[in-house]
Amino acid sequence: MGILNALPTFFSQWLDATSLFIFLLVFLLAADYIKNRAPKNFPLGPWSLPFVGNIFNIDPLKPHIYMCKVKRYGNIFSLRLGRDKAVVVNGFKMVKEALVNQGDIFADQTAFAMSTLRNFGVGKKTLESTILEESRCLLEAIMEKKGLPFDPHLLLNSAIANIISSVIFGQRFEYNDTQFQKLLDEIFEALYLDGSVWGQLYNAFPTVMKQLPGRHNDIFRNYKKVVAFLTQQIQTHRENWEPSEPRDYVDSYFAEIIKRHNDPEAQFDDENLCYCTLDLIIAGTETTSTTLRWALLYMMKHQQVQEKVHEEINRVIGQARQPSMDDRPNMPYTDAVIHEVQRISNIVPLNLPRLTTRDTTLGGYFIPEGTQIIPNLTSVLFDKNEWETPDSFNPHHFLDASGEFVRKEAFMPFSAGQRICLGENLAKMDLFLFFTSLLQKLTFHSPAGVEPSFDFQVGLTLSPLPFQICASMR
Template identity: 40%
Template sequence: MDMELELPNTVQVLPSLDTTVGYIKEDSLITKDRDKGSPARVCRSQLIIMLPASAAHIILLLVIFGLLTWWKRTRKGQSELPPGPAPLPLLGNILQVNPKTFLQSLNKLRKEYGPVFTVYFGSRPVVMLCGYEVVKEALVDHRDAFSARGKIPVAEHILKGFGITAGNGERSKQLRRFSLLTLRDFGMGKRSIEERIQEEAKCLVEEFHKTQGMPFDPTFLLACAVSNVICSIVFGQRFDYKDERFLSLLNNINKILLFMNSTLGLVFFNFHKLLRHIPGPHHREMKHLSDLKDFVQEKVRVSQETLNPCSPENYIECFLIKMQKEHQNPNTEFHLQNLVASTINLFFAGTETVNTTLRYGFLILIRYQEIQGMVQKEIDSVIGRKRLPTVEDRSRMPYTDAVIHEIQRFSDIIPTGLPHSATRAISFRGYLIPKGTDVYPLLTTVLQDPNEFTNPAEFNPGRFLDEFGCIRKSEAFMPFSAGKRMCLGEGLARMELFIFFTSILQKFNLTCTGPSEEIDLTPQPSSAGHLPRKYCLSALPRH
């Protein structure tokens, strides 16, 4: 039922608004007639806004939009949510949650309100979960209740909710099941994908050799190597590191991630329903995702023309065959929109997380030369200097495995995790979380939980080793999240991290130009992610 809202007098006496406001659905808009002085009424719906000529007009539209959405939210009753700072109409808790210091702001609120609290992103309430016990209770003990994906505005804006990451219900179940089976059949944990990673590791070693021991920024080379692994899986081919199409692909991925970790990205996250209708720099950033979508759509078109149903060679071809089998099912989730979106999801899941972890890991090993030396000693003992590392070697290299675990825990590259959403109203720790409420399991509070990891700010691989020197598992080790929405590429990522780390350390000593003890391991400032500070390394061949 549509409701009507009388505009306050303060709005009616603002300067004249020479702009057009309309609706994209059946709802109508009645504005004040300046001559007749008739009352203004606005029906609740979704606005299309033509940008006005002055800042005052923009403010007017923001106020109207905020009051409408605020009224809608308060009508639903949010009083039983966990505690949190009092929000303002439209702005929510922007005063308490500074986009420039987002994580620090959340940590401050945690100290004030406890491990479960609510903040408002604009007019939308979001429940924050902190610490291993709380996150485990939600994602593991109540996995069904928190198995829906929360809002990801950047993906929703371009991908329209399609794909593995943003999908919910049957869409999520079917696409995740298909993707896991496909990755497994193509060698996830078997030889075929392992050989592709080994091939790329050899290329990466060759590129490191070309630097001749001179300092260089490893970001580009690591991005090329990791991206080529996922390219071989989804497209069935790898690219030369100088291929223009490949470089464009990497640039788009990098730009999107920088935007998502920027202040502007967080502002867009909070106010996307309004900002997507207003011109600005955020649309330029959105174009990078549109370009990536175009790239994938072209690859899909080529695969449709060359498809051999009897011998699929990559993820896209497997998906196309599944589409053919289900073409008579009116409710199928196997269609082109989900294929394109799922392919893009795999790129993000399989590219930037591994790339960033490798970059952070190499910086850490340059800082702690003695740990680097102990890893190399184990490599020499188990693998030697000549043959390629294999996944089977990992079980015989507990110290190296522990170092990689600690790199993942310490670097903590996705501190907020991906948003979840309540599939039903649930009573959680004495509070009622309504159905559809977004929930953030703050993974950083798990990986840095002092109750689970003693002195969490210290880099200590020994925490993952028992008294016999064997690998020690920890339930609080959640770099891939937990529960039904945990990262489906965990196995692939772990394989890549082991082979890339050992392949480089097998051949090179990693150093820097200045004193290693002065290296700053704190992440560079960003709104939501943990990225290593820019650095250069020297790869000196081991003799």
């Protein structure tokens, strides 16, 4: 009897809890709908789930492919990434309008970084000797392999990182420096995770993901170690700093800290110096190193292309001297090969999102302030209206009928406009001088019985899976 008397109370409590749950659910759904309701004349897009948006519609292994496939909405469409509204821009003409015609002005510290890097030789001939000396060290390290198979990732990463290190810290590191190699490994792993599904989930739901276990926590652990290393380097630098004789980027930043110490909005301090330095290392290392790995893969696969590059090097440079940036105008085929590697490897398929700083229009659509704009560079580099054979490796995309190099406006591996990649000028020098230096002395081929694989892994960049390569003296 007591049990029967308790039943109404039990069901009443159960109904109250259920009603409360339903009320909260409806309330949250309504709040989510109201908050994320698209404004008038906002780009259309695929249906999205409440709270999470389109995150689970996107293949984390091939996010750029999804962006190209959503064709029913045209070259500009909207997505919802967790809490944030985003607009994806496809095709050369629309991406050009977004990046060039409506590009944002550089942030203050980016402008400082650009001008300071130029002062220390980035994009100038003054850095050429540093790159050539590093390419000599790289050649020696490869020759020590004596034609046996090896993974070029570590050597290429170290060589390229040493160039930006010479600009930032005024020094290089030996390839067998364990602390330096650990730093590069931690940066590489953090970048990979940052672009993985773990990084995407964290960016969409930072408050929730902070409380959960998962590989996204490795991103912060790795960056913490990297920051500790850079902080130590900066502190050592300060101990030997002579304000009247700046040696490198870090010295110039020290001077800027003192110059702007009364300006609280300038944000020039040791913490920002550390993070600016990290940004420069990433911008100056990861993309160039990855592109060179793709270049070696394509040379292994296309031996006839490699032979033509060898012939042009023999004709223009010979074997008695090192390459020079002055040789580049006289080497249209080699220049075209480098550009085609950059195009087809497509290492930054989705340009880093940027927030609109004000209400604007794009492609006739209204884009409110605070919207993420995601330029889909894949759609530009493989635009059938701009490239004769977009899905094939074809250096003739950058050559005219007489064999002269042709610049293509749709060539956007570094983005475009005022927010162009910080490391572009350095990357151009690195790619030409390292590539020609390597092919001047070496022939690259696959290990016996191994076919080159062009499968990739997705992180912050599209990078080739680890591979083995053989290098023989010419």
